[in-house]
Amino acid sequence: MNQRIVIPIADARTRRALPEGTAAVGNGEDRRGRRMRDLRISVTDRCNFRCTYCMPKEVFGSDYPFLPQAELLSFEEITRLSRIFHDLGVDKLRITGGEPLLRRHIERLIEMLAGIGTLDLTLTTNGSVLARKAKSLKAAGLQRITVSLDSLDDARFRAMNDADYPVARVLEGIDAAADAGLAPIKVNMVVKRGVNDDDILPMARHFRQAGHIVRFIEFMDVGSTNGWRMDDVVPSAEVVRRIHAELPLEPIGRSYNGEVAERWRYTDGSGEIGVISSVTQAFCGQCTRARLSTEGKLYTCLFADAGYDLRALLRNGVDDEQISAQLRAVWAERDDHYSEIRGAQTTVARKVEMSYIGG
Numbered sequence: 001m002n003q004r005i006v007i008p009i010a011d012a013r014t015r016r017a018l019p020e021g022t023a024a025v026g027n028g029e030d031r032r033g034r035r036m037r038d039l040r041i042s043v044t045d046r047c048n049f050r051c052t053y054c055m056p057k058e059v060f061g062s063d064y065p066f067l068p069q070a071e072l073l074s075f076e077e078i079t080r081l082s083r084i085f086h087d088l089g090v091d092k093l094r095i096t097g098g099e100p101l102l103r104r105h106i107e108r109l110i111e112m113l114a115g116i117g118t119l120d121l122t123l124t125t126n127g128s129v130l131a132r133k134a135k136s137l138k139a140a141g142l143q144r145i146t147v148s149l150d151s152l153d154d155a156r157f158r159a160m161n162d163a164d165y166p167v168a169r170v171l172e173g174i175d176a177a178a179d180a181g182l183a184p185i186k187v188n189m190v191v192k193r194g195v196n197d198d199d200i201l202p203m204a205r206h207f208r209q210a211g212h213i214v215r216f217i218e219f220m221d222v223g224s225t226n227g228w229r230m231d232d233v234v235p236s237a238e239v240v241r242r243i244h245a246e247l248p249l250e251p252i253g254r255s256y257n258g259e260v261a262e263r264w265r266y267t268d269g270s271g272e273i274g275v276i277s278s279v280t281q282a283f284c285g286q287c288t289r290a291r292l293s294t295e296g297k298l299y300t301c302l303f304a305d306a307g308y309d310l311r312a313l314l315r316n317g318v319d320d321e322q323i324s325a326q327l328r329a330v331w332a333e334r335d336d337h338y339s340e341i342r343g344a345q346t347t348v349a350r351k352v353e354m355s356y357i358g359g
């Protein structure tokens, strides 16, 4: 029997000290010349799925110490921070988790964020409750949505989400999102060799017809619990080759600087796909993302082992001006480029989990 390993992620060890002086705030670029453009906000560390590559059951069991409610950032706190980030140049917000649609009254948060100003506001979900939420999300001001789906094969999907959740319900959610006008819809598929690589073509075929964009994601070594091995990664080049052999593709440029997906369109004009090659073709050079964890820590890289405690600033009466100065100072110091040096790592640091920081 597997021994249960409990890793308390949200403890003091994952805190990084904020810069003391805020004088050296620079010109808005980090140490590698990158600007802050996107903010991913994790609104819960909980999820009703146990995807084997993200929240394996052996670790995230019934006794797992998820964050208590009082530790979570409130909607007011998230909105206040988002406004400060927006003033610093962030024009894209993505709500994520855990499963963001499990956070109660999430529509209220969307409404508050939509009120901030001109922003691209989107959300990533496992789609499990999307069928009944799509309309209210759209009405609240959500513009687009990304739904994660790893297989169209019911048995395989149930095994991958490890919650015995049927694929039909996620497909209903995707249809409801399309009906509600949450377009264009992106469908994220994490590809694991020997697990769901047979689904690459069926997924491409199915969503090409529906007009949704499938994004094939290389299985990543995020966190410390998913048993990642390079052998499990299907390189994006292989994904493109396999689709192209049946449905010819040609490359399209990225739609904006910092876009992580490499885009390809079907030569017959029937749509496009994306591939996200975080393992085989690192894109750290264009990484403009900041991440806000469920209890208000700022992470400047998906692979960081610690975050800056912004909640402490919020709850200690620090004003917006000072928080803004802190954020600029943190960003000016940023030197993250983990994916570029992954192969050279000799020691494995304890990295933060995807479900806590948001994908």
Ligand code: SAM
Residues within 6 Å of the ligand: 047, 053, 054, 096, 097, 098, 099, 100, 124, 125, 126, 146, 147, 148, 188, 189, 190, 217, 218, 219, 220, 221, 222, 226, 354, 355, 358, 359
């Ligand atoms: N629960 C929501 C969902 O699944 O869409 C949002 C959070 S989830 C952490 C965000 C994205 O991260 C999902 O598309 C998921 O497939 C992806 N993801 C999680 N673990 C991953 C891993 N080890 N490698 C690549 N992508 C991963």
Ligand code: SF4
Residues within 6 Å of the ligand: 047, 048, 049, 050, 051, 054, 055, 097, 098, 099, 126, 148, 355
């Ligand atoms: Fe939950 Fe999303 Fe992680 Fe799957 S990928 S376990 S749905 S947070």
Ligand code: SF4
Residues within 6 Å of the ligand: 283, 284, 285, 287, 289, 300, 301, 302, 303, 336, 337, 338, 339, 340
């Ligand atoms: Fe950005 Fe870190 Fe990923 Fe590189 S490894 S793309 S810096 S999040």
